[in-house]
């Protein structure tokens with residue numbers, strides 16, 4: 001017995017000797033009304049080389065490059081004895097501090113007034129902090145634990161902190177096991193109203209879910225009512241994957257910031273999500289339900305992307321844009337399941353089928369594959385460009401495109417297996433093979449997947465690799481459209497032309513002026529490839545002067561649609577330099593499509609009803 005105690009003591013000493021001192025942050029808010037905070041960060045137990053500290057340039061889940069360093073000011077450094085140290089700016093995002101005694105204590109101020117999932121905001125009501133937007137860190141100390149203490153402003157009425165960081169006995173102090181986890185952990189510090197519920201795993205373990213709401217008018221009863229709705233949804237989500245993973249800090253936290261000056265946003269994290277909906281009131285059932293679509297999407301990420309994760313996002317690189325093959329699955333399949341699971345939970349009547357129309361008609365789908373669109377995320381997801389860009393005709397969101405692929409694959413699997421397999425089985429197989437493998441440390445994923453893994457797993461699921469190879473080659477790595485008309489018909493939905501005999505010049509933005517129709521409109525939207533207008537040589541900045549010899553008006557342009565496909569029209573156009581040219585516009589068939597429930601015209605067949613119920617009905621038994 002005594003021997004055991006000694007051995008244990010030795011083990012504890014060994015662990016202590018090996019665990020490095022944490023990087024620790026103290027955050028204060030001297031003047032929250034001016035939208036800045038003060039951070040003191042201590043980097044202890046440093047080697048003899050200069051310390052390099054930096055701000056992030058990217059943030060998990062938002063793929064554009066951000067220059068978070070731009071908001072840092074009044075940066076100073078001292079060593080462990082309090083002696084001032086020179087702070088040298090190395091590049092736009094980092095600073096070098098030499099001549100220290102093994103400890104560097106950096107203080108800085110940082111501005112932020114943007115409430116969403118990516119940036120930070122400080123005012124008298126709250127501090128809303130996305131960690132990469134707010135905190136300096138050091139490349140060399142990425143494996144160190146992190147400690148952070150929040151000092152709320154006196155008399156501000158901020159009652160607590162909502163975060164996925166690990167709690168300590170002090171309610172204002174939190175820890176993270178490493179830098180990856182810390183930088184994935186947003187904080188909401190405000191007068192919070194909290195609620196929650198628990199789920200049970202198939203093996204009987206409990207999983208805690210918390211809601212923390214910052215709103216101008218939410219009551220405890222409102223948040224409890226919302227928690228009840230979210231619990232129904234979460235139970236339906238868990239059925240898809242067959243499990244709820246261990247939540248490292250002990251809970252999954254939904255941070256809802258509903259102040260009127262917020263941006264509309266949702267952002268996933270390993271054990272939490274930040275959802276900002278400007279001015280949403282939870283006082284009514286209608287208000288609470290309007291938060292559910294975003295919650296459904298973000299909470300599905302608890303599995304899909306946070307643990308079932310593309311290898312090219314793991315670990316996340318905070319110093320550059322992160323490019324992934326597979327956001328069509330990470331975001332797009334999540335986009336599909338968001339409304340589907342609300343429908344299954346009886347919380348919404350919206351159907352997850354609209355993406356099929358977009359996939360059939362979006363100009364960008366013919367330009368880049370779903371994989372290539374995913375790789376464009378750095379330029380599309382909150383990216384800013386000063387110069388003109390061609391996204392209107394070359395980009396098709398991997399959210400919508402991915403949702404359409406999920407819809408097509410779900411229906412195709414049900415069709416080819418007589419209902420034995422569905423997309424749920426594919427997600428569960430991916431989950432078991434990749435997502436469910438225990439993490440080596442909180443903030444990391446043990447077995448992320450590649451594009452080839454996704455293809456191989458589909459082949460194994462249906463026991464037909466040729467089917468999987470063909471599906472990926474055509475619809476995921478290729479640019480073909482799935483046969484939604486045939487697949488939706490199985491569930492009693494009719495996909496049909498909106499204007500079967502209509503003529504179509506292409507989706508062309510025009511602005512009517514006294515001198516004719518300016519192509520591109522105020523936004524400079526480009527004329528899509530493979531359209532009659534493109535073939536006629538029209539593009540943004542051109543002016544259509546006459547149509548068939550008559551002055552070009554919006555009414556005359558719209559009247560062209562009342563002709564038939566194949567009709568030709570003589571146009572006089574004027575280029576940007578004033579030179580005029582003649583061209584011929586040959587109308588095509590209108591590609592617009594709509595989806596109509598078959599029961600609006602005839603009774604559903606038993607087979608259609610059964611197919612639809614198996615797909616859209618609750619799976620909780």
Ligand SMILES: [Zn+2]
Pocket residue numbers: 268297298301330331334
């Ligand atoms: Zn998402």
